[in-house]
Amino acid sequence: MSGVLVDPFAARPRFRQPCAEDLAVATPSVTTDQTNQDVLEVFAVHRDLACLPVTEADRPIGLINRSIFLSQMSKPYHRELYNRKSCIAFMDKEPLVVDAAMSIDALTFRAVEYGEKALADGFIIARDGKFIGLGQGLQLMRVVADMQAERNRQIMHSIDYASTIQRAMLRTSRETLAATLPDAALVWEPRDVVGGDFYHFAAFEDGWFAALADCTGHGVPGAFMTLIASSLLTQAIEQQGPRDPGALLMAVNRGIKQMLGQMPGQMGSQPDGQLEGHGGASASDDGMDAAFFWFDNATRQLTFAGAKSALFVLQPGDAEGEMLNGARMGVGYVDTDMDFAWQNSTVPTRTGTLVFVTTDGLIDQIGGPKEIAFGKRRMREAIRASRDAPAVQISQAVLEVHRAWQGPHRRRDDLTFFCFRAR
Missing domain, CATH: 3.10.580.10 (CBS-domain)
Known part of the structure; x- marks a missing residue:
């Protein structure tokens, strides 16, 4: 009905x-x-x-x-x-x-x-x-265990349903990406059932816009932040258009700070030590790291703005590749100024140019014989080793190297990365 x-x-x-x-x-x-x-x-x-x-x-x-x-x-x-x-x-x-x-x-x-x-x-x-x-004490313990199992079952049922909602939210972007870029790959692997990473992809007549973001936390808290940040980004694109990634980061920054009341100098505390949630003081300090970029079909230029995120570009004939670093300032946090301006950088592309961007879940994963972070160097080596392969194979090679590095260690964070080859 x-x-x-x-x-x-x-x-x-x-x-x-x-x-x-x-x-x-x-x-x-x-x-x-x-x-x-x-x-x-x-x-x-x-x-x-x-x-x-x-x-x-x-x-x-x-x-x-x-x-x-x-x-x-x-x-x-x-x-x-x-x-x-x-x-x-x-x-x-x-x-x-x-x-x-x-x-x-x-x-x-x-x-x-x-x-x-x-x-x-x-x-x-x-x-x-x-x-x-x-x-009896033993009977009490059994009932407590049963209650906890039931609560866990209800929580997991809710989280599973939340995962369905989160994946539905991301589906349009993934389908648009597949229809727009013939040689591209997107990996999104939440550490838990739901995650704090999200991506956004939208195509326009003169180009396309893409974003990768890593929100505070993972699991359910991170997933809530992805809903907030993603909706703010969609609203900003509708109001400002997709061609200025730096301006879009500014808009999302203002939106998060206003929505969560996260203004500089407002992390107050009550006498009992609890963070204030009313009266002007924020009880949270949440935000995201992000990479926003716009590709212009006519000029074949990629315009990039990053908040604690970097872009790796491997041009044809370039043996090493170039890391394009964003600003060292996150989006939406209490200490981020309301009017902080993220600068745009432009990258010329030509046929065969490979672009790779990732959240820190890939880079910060602990592993290896010395139990240290995977790091950007190993990421670049894995990409260069498969540089002539399609983007899907490159992403698979990066995943295999990363999983071998992780070994028996627990996944530390959500894992999201995107790569494409210009044609």
């Missing part, structure tokens, strides 16, 4: 949070009027009973540990002395007593604070102050 929005999570049953009452196991109990002989008889009948609650007017006042009790009663003359005395003689007078409505999270904290006795002997569960059952 058209016009109806469907919540993708609505059909899933909600997970009911258990409480202490769910752990209550009905067990025998004794009253303060009963004797230690009565306790012996209860333990004799209920051989799997580890602890016996003691109540007074149905209200729990103590807990008798089976092992401790039998150990005491087995001592010489103890039965003669204590058999007819009140069962409170060997009772723990300070057991953990919790209300039936207490959440499992709160119960877990209480049990940990109470110490290992609560986990070993268990805890008494009461409703309106009256005894209803015993809870």
Whole structure:
């Protein structure tokens, strides 16, 4: 039915949070009027009973540990002395007593604070102050583990759905790139299910615009930043056009700072040490490193502006290639001036010119025998070694060298790079 929005999570049953009452196991109990002989008889009948609650007017006042009790009663003359005395003689007078409505999270904290006795002997569960059952430490740990597994499952389901949204956001750019540049390759590999890197590609009658950006963080926080930065970039292109990469970096910089309230000198803190989120002080310091470039079809010139990003250009006949460095200033951060101007650089291209740009996930990856960063030098060597191959093969060669360098080490960051050959 058209016009109806469907919540993708609505059909899933909600997970009911258990409480202490769910752990209550009905067990025998004794009253303060009963004797230690009565306790012996209860333990004799209920051989799997580890602890016996003691109540007074149905209200729990103590807990008798089976092992401790039998150990005491087995001592010489103890039965003669204590058999007819009140069962409170060997009772723990300070057991953990919790209300039936207490959440499992709160119960877990209480049990940990109470110490290992609560986990070993268990805890008494009461409703309106009256005894209803015993809870066991092992049972509590199992429930906590199940709850954590369910929470993780829900979180991963949400992240998987977020990944679908993020990939859909990038799909148009990838399809436009494939239709515009016959010899090009784009690699986008988030470290986690979603990532903090994004790319943008748009074709126009007189040329094309491309951007690679590495937002603060990775995973879910990074993915949120990609949505913010990508939408600001799209808006800037609509308003200013795609032909001035430096001006577009300025526009995105202003947008991030205004949206997140990240103005210089506004990283304030409250007396309790928490960052302020209102009243003019920013609680965040987020932004991105980026490479923006415009290719003019008529002049065959590439105009580049970078924020902590560089462009590697390998011209035909040039054995080494050239690194074109951007400004050493990130986009959107608190310390980045609102009116900071990124300068454009122009690169002439001709048939066979190879251009390569990457986020720092490629360069900063730790690996090798000395466990150091992959670095720009190894990146350039890998590109030069395959310089005559199509862009797809060059990107694959770079990935293979990079993965061999990484070896058993964990991926440090999202990995995104783009290369194309001019024709």
